[in-house]
Amino acid sequence: MKPKIATTSLAGCFGCHMSLLDIDLRLLELLQRVEFDRSPINDIKTVGPCAIGLIEGGVCNAENVEVLREFRRHCKIIVAFGACAVNGGLPAQRNHLDLRDILEEVYQTSPGLAPGCSIPNDPELPLPLNKVHPIHEIVRVDYFLPGCPPSAEAIWKFLNDLIIGRTPVLGHGLLRYD
Amino acid sequence: MGFELETADHPERLRRVAIDPLSRVEGHGKVSILLDDDDRVRQVRLHIVEFRGFEKFIQGRPYWEVPVMVQRLCGICPVSHHLAASKAMDVIVGAGQLTETAEKLRRLMHYGQILQSHALHFFHLASPDLLFGFDSELSRRNIVGIAAAHPETAKRGILLRKFGQEVICATAGKRVHGTGSVPGGVNKSLTAAECDFLLADSARMIDWSLAAVQLIKQLHRQNPALYDNFANFRANSMSLVAHDGSLDLYHGQLRVRDADGKLLFDRVDYQAYGQLIAEGVKPWSYMKFPYLVGLGEERGWYRVGPLARVQNCDRIGTPLAEAERQEFLAYAGENGRSGPLHATLAYHWARMIEMLFAAETIAALLADPALQGDQLTTSGQRVAEGVGVIEAPRGTLIHHYRVDDDDLVSVANLIVSTTHNNQAMNSAVREVAKTYLDGRRLTEGLLNHIEVAIRAFDPCLSCATHALGQMPLEVLLYDAGGAIVGRLCRASGGGLSS
Numbered sequence: 265m266k267p268k269i270a271t272t273s274l275a276g277c278f279g280c281h282m283s284l285l286d287i288d289l290r291l292l293e294l295l296q297r298v299e300f301d302r303s304p305i306n307d308i309k310t311v312g313p314c315a316i317g318l319i320e321g322g323v324c325n326a327e328n329v330e331v332l333r334e335f336r337r338h339c340k341i342i343v344a345f346g347a348c349a350v351n352g353g354l355p356a357q358r359n360h361l362d363l364r365d366i367l368e369e370v371y372q373t374s375p376g377l378a379p380g381c382s383i384p385n386d387p388e389l390p391l392p393l394n395k396v397h398p399i400h401e402i403v404r405v406d407y408f409l410p411g412c413p414p415s416a417e418a419i420w421k422f423l424n425d426l427i428i429g430r431t432p433v434l435g436h437g438l439l440r441y442d
Numbered sequence: 443m444g445f446e447l448e449t450a451d452h453p454e455r456l457r458r459v460a461i462d463p464l465s466r467v468e469g470h471g472k473v474s475i476l477l478d479d480d481d482r483v484r485q486v487r488l489h490i491v492e493f494r495g496f497e498k499f500i501q502g503r504p505y506w507e508v509p510v511m512v513q514r515l516c517g518i519c520p521v522s523h524h525l526a527a528s529k530a531m532d533v534i535v536g537a538g539q540l541t542e543t544a545e546k547l548r549r550l551m552h553y554g555q556i557l558q559s560h561a562l563h564f565f566h567l568a569s570p571d572l573l574f575g576f577d578s579e580l581s582r583r584n585i586v587g588i589a590a591a592h593p594e595t596a597k598r599g600i601l602l603r604k605f606g607q608e609v610i611c612a613t614a615g616k617r618v619h620g621t622g623s624v625p626g627g628v629n630k631s632l633t634a635a636e637c638d639f640l641l642a643d644s645a646r647m648i649d650w651s652l653a654a655v656q657l658i659k660q661l662h663r664q665n666p667a668l669y670d671n672f673a674n675f676r677a678n679s680m681s682l683v684a685h686d687g688s689l690d691l692y693h694g695q696l697r698v699r700d701a702d703g704k705l706l707f708d709r710v711d712y713q714a715y716g717q718l719i720a721e722g723v724k725p726w727s728y729m730k731f732p733y734l735v736g737l738g739e740e741r742g743w744y745r746v747g748p749l750a751r752v753q754n755c756d757r758i759g760t761p762l763a764e765a766e767r768q769e770f771l772a773y774a775g776e777n778g779r780s781g782p783l784h785a786t787l788a789y790h791w792a793r794m795i796e797m798l799f800a801a802e803t804i805a806a807l808l809a810d811p812a813l814q815g816d817q818l819t820t821s822g823q824r825v826a827e828g829v830g831v832i833e834a835p836r837g838t839l840i841h842h843y844r845v846d847d848d849d850l851v852s853v854a855n856l857i858v859s860t861t862h863n864n865q866a867m868n869s870a871v872r873e874v875a876k877t878y879l880d881g882r883r884l885t886e887g888l889l890n891h892i893e894v895a896i897r898a899f900d901p902c903l904s905c906a907t908h909a910l911g912q913m914p915l916e917v918l919l920y921d922a923g924g925a926i927v928g929r930l931c932r933a934s935g936g937g938l939s940s
Contacts, residue, residue, distance in 0.1 A: 275494060278468050279517020279618045285566070286617050288604045289597065295586050305566065306584035307465045307890065325492060354514040357499040366498045371723050374497070374855060377730075378722040378739060386726035388474055392493045413517065413618050442616075 267315035267427060270301040270339060274328040275355045275396055276321025278304070279413040280346035284318075286416035297427060311338045316426055318345040322352040323397040327390035336403040341426065347412040347441070349399045354412075356396040363394045407432065410441050445740070447872040450476050450485035461889050464896060466567040466584070468518045469860075469903025473871055473892055481882060486875045488868050488896065490729035490903055500854040505531055505845045506625055508854075512841070513619045515858070516902050518562065520619050521555035521610055522834035522859075525692070526841040529830030531625030533713070534845050536822030543815030544627035549692045550807045551613035551622060552832065553800040556691055557647070558606025559835035560748075560797040563900045564654060565599020568790060571894045572661055577887025595657075598650045602797075605640075605647050609804060612636045627819030637808050644805035648762065651798040655766050658791045662773070671877075673786035673870040673895040676701035677743065678734065679750035680862065682712070682833050687756035689763075689799065691833035697754050698734065698744065703781045706734070712831040715840055719857065729903075731864050732857060743865035746837025747899060748792035753782040758795075760802035766795045786870050789898040834859045836900050860901045870895040 273281060281304060285291060302311040311317070317339030323329055336342055347353040358366065371383045399405055409422055418438040425432035450456055453476055462472035470492040476485035496515055500508060509527040513520035525548055532540065540548070570583040573592065581587070589596040607617040612632060614620025622628050662669040680698045684690035696710040696718065710718055721730040722739050733742035744750075753774070758764040770791060774783040807813065830841045837859035844853035860867075874895045879888055 273470075275492065277514050277517040277520075279514070279520065282517045282562075282618050285562070285603070286607060289600055291585075291600060292589055292596070295589060300584075300586065304463075304465055304468070306586070307580050307893075309463060309465065324494065327491065354511065355494045358495040361495070361498060366495050369498060370495075375853075376716050376720050376855065378720055378733075381721075381723040382725070384723065384725050384728055386489075388472070388487070388489050388491070388726055389728060390491055412514070416617070 266297060266299045268299050268301045268313070269303075269316045269318065269423075270311045270314045270335060271303040271305075271318040271345070272311075272320065272331055272335060273304060274319065274321035274332060274349070274399070275324035276346065276348045276353070278320070280318075280320040280349075280411075281305075283346075283411075283413035283416050284419050287420050288416070290420060294423070298423075311335055314339045315341065316423075317342045319343065319349045319399050320345045322348045322355060323393065323399060323402055324355060325390040325392045329393075329402060332399055332402055341406045342399075342403060343422075343426075344399050344405050344408045346414055347410060350408050350410050352396045352398045356398075359395045363392065410439070412442060415440065447483065447486050447875065448868070453485060456484055459884055459889070461892055464893055464903070466570075466893070467897055467901055467903060468516070469901065471896075471901070471903040473896070475875060475879070475884075475892075477884075481880075481884075483875045483880045486868075486872045486892075487726055488864075488871055489727050490864075492903075493728055497854045497856055500843075500851050503851050504849050505534060505843065505851055506849075508843065508851060509623055509625070510619075510621055512856075515856075517618055518902060519555060519559055519834050519836070521551055521614065522832055522839050523841070524614070524620070524623050525552055526830040526832045526834070526839045527843075528623040528625060529693075529832065530828040530841045530843050531830070533828030533830070534825055534843065535625045536824055537626035537820045538822060539820070540627055541815070541817040541820055542812045543631055543817050544819065546807055546810060546812050547613050547628045547631060548623055550804060550813065551610055552692050553803045553807070554606045554609025554613065556606070556800040556835055557651075557797055557804065558603045558610065559900075560793050560800070561599055561602035561606060561654075563835070563897075564658075564790060564794060564797070565595065565602070568897050568900075569595070569599070571890070571897065572658070572790065576891050576894050577885070580886060580890075583890070598653070602647060602650055602654075605643055606800075609640060612640060624819065626821045629818060631815055631818060632813045634814060637813060641805070641808045644801070644808060647801045648798070648805060651794070651801040652762055652766075655791070655794040655798055658794050659766075659769070662788070662791055669787045670783075670785050672891075673873045673898070674784050675786075675866075675869045675873050676784050677745045677866055677869070678706065678737075679745045679754055679782065680838060681746060681751040681754045682831060682838060683755045684759075689751060689755040689758045689796075691751075691796075691800075693832070696831070696838070699754055699782070701781065701784070703753070706736075712840070713829045715829060715831065715842070715857075719840075721857070721861075727864070729861055729864050730857075732862050733865075744862065745866045746859055746862040747789065747835075748796050749783070749786075749789045750837065751833060752792040752795055758799050760799050760806070762802055763795055763799035766798060770795060786895055786898045789900070793900070834902075836860055836902050837862055858902065860899070860903060863899050863901065867896055867899050867901060870899070 456476035614622035682694035840857040842855040
């Protein structure tokens with residue numbers, strides 16, 4: 265049976281997923297060797313038992329926490345996939361600001377708002393956390409793949425190693441942080 | 443249509459069905475549907491559920507960092523944010539007219555992005571619905587299924603996207619989140635070898651883009667009842683057009699047409715976008731609802747993106763894409779119809795015409811020796827405020843900054859493409875719910891119809907998450923060891939405390 269891979273983007277920009285697609289035609293080769301479980305590229309909405317879970321993005325709201333824990337429960341290996349999952353990334357720039365100030369500015373005082381706007385408060389909206397967290401602050405993480413985003417070459421080498429059960433080693437030029 | 447089904451009278455008496463998360467779209471969103479005991483649809487809402495707060499944390503950063511920072515709004519269309527921010531900063535550094543080399547390199551980068559993003563959307567994300575059917579088997583409805591059933595189509599999609607990404611890489615230094623554009627110009631030009639390398643593939647990209655237009659056109663013609671009527675609703679449309687009225691995705695002036703295709707506003711200088719557009723807020727979404735100030739919230743919402751652009755412009759400046767646009771317009775006028783096509787699935791057709799336009803434009807630019815020039819930047823009288831607008835793959839993208847004398851950003855306002863389409867997408871899903879879901883037992887396939895309507899807009903939901911929300915709850919975040927690492931609660935008055 266092919267090993268299963270699940271992927272998700274929490275507080276990320278999908279750039280790491282784009283870099284995964286940047287393996288170009290090797291994507292077809294990858295699809296021969298693994299099966300995708302929950303991922304933004306298909307319509308599977310809940311994660312099942314998987315060999316590998318790739319987590320893009322940090323944790324910025326209550327829903328991210330739930331999704332991340334679901335992935336941890338079901339995946340043998342959890343990978344912090346890219347800068348935001350590894351250390352919070354650019355969205356964590358809001359960590360030095362007060363949530364209330366941002367809310368009021370965005371929904372009540374910024375220019376060009378219709379009269380009488382107020383802060384969204386519907387129960388359908390997940391609660392934002394007052395800090396953006398790297399995923400290892402919430403769950404145990406097996407591997408960290410840095411880069412904003414990690415290059416397609418790095419992702420290809422990393423996944424190939426994982427799929428055949430080898431500890432991934434990124435050689436010169438593949439381990440980057442930009 | 444539009445506001446009907448937005449809010450039910452007694453939501454507490456209704457049953458809730460959610461599509462969560464929306465899949466095969468970029469970003470984080472969900473749809474909630476409220477049904478009564480007879481399975482009649484009473485309320486449908488598209489919610490954007492994430493906050494990231496870019497507008498706020500850009501403040502205090504040096505202005506030259508901004509074009510690189512803001513790309514992290516979106517990994518699918520980072521170039522749009524890179525260039526919209528650069529264009530705003532051009533104004534701020536007094537670079538009224540870029541050098542020929544800089545302007546053409548930026549255009550090349552942008553059309554590379556249009557090509558890759560449109561290819562990704564059509565082939566990787568949307569084509570399974572169109573080729574297999576909206577309620578086809580879930581396990582097939584993805585690029586894996588396309589690769590198995592239509593291997594040549596899948597391969598072309600991957601290679602079209604690859605070509606666009608290589609154009610970006612050559613001009614910006616990286617495929618995702620590059621650094622090529624700077625306030626006042628660019629930081630590198632191309633070598634003859636880079637131009638030749640890309641040119642070698644460009645004719646094939648034009649051929650394949652043309653084939654993609656034929657494919658979607660054929661689907662449309664084979665099943666006009668579905669394609670013409672699915673999520674069809676009347677709306678105003680907005681886009682940039684060039685000074686001569688032609689389609690230009692990099693630069694121009696704002697034009698708005700009403701639902702009958704009549705000009706409402708034309709030749710609007712986007713530096714004054716604030717007089718044209720305001721934004722409303724609804725309690726159930728972090729994404730704002732922009733509207734035309736002159737028409738008000740009720741009537742002033744509009745559509746952006748390929749469907750708006752292809753019908754808003756007077757012509758397309760490349761021959762193959764213009765011929766396809768003519769055919770599109772002829773189709774819109776068939777069977778006694780008049781005015782613009784409002785069918786949501788026609789977004790795909792318009793998008794493929796634009797992909798062809800991008801492929802033709804890239805080929806023409808690559809043959810231009812100006813790309814190899816060495817005059818990269820320019821500057822002039824420094825001013826405090828600037829607006830940059832670009833037609834991103836998904837529609838009009840507005841970046842607005844104020845920079846103080848200390849060179850730090852003091853105000854940032856971003857209205858991203860998907861935000862402009864907020865009301866239009868809500869109208870689309872309500873139209874679909876009313877037609878397909880009302881009174882029926884809901885199946886996965888029926889629910890996918892809702893997502894098909896949303897996907898047609900190619901929404902970039904993560905672009906649209908620069909806002910924050912509040913909840914009537916307290917939430918504690920524990921780490922793996924059980925220690926509290928985060929806490930937030932909302933006071934009864936609506937204020938937040940932590």
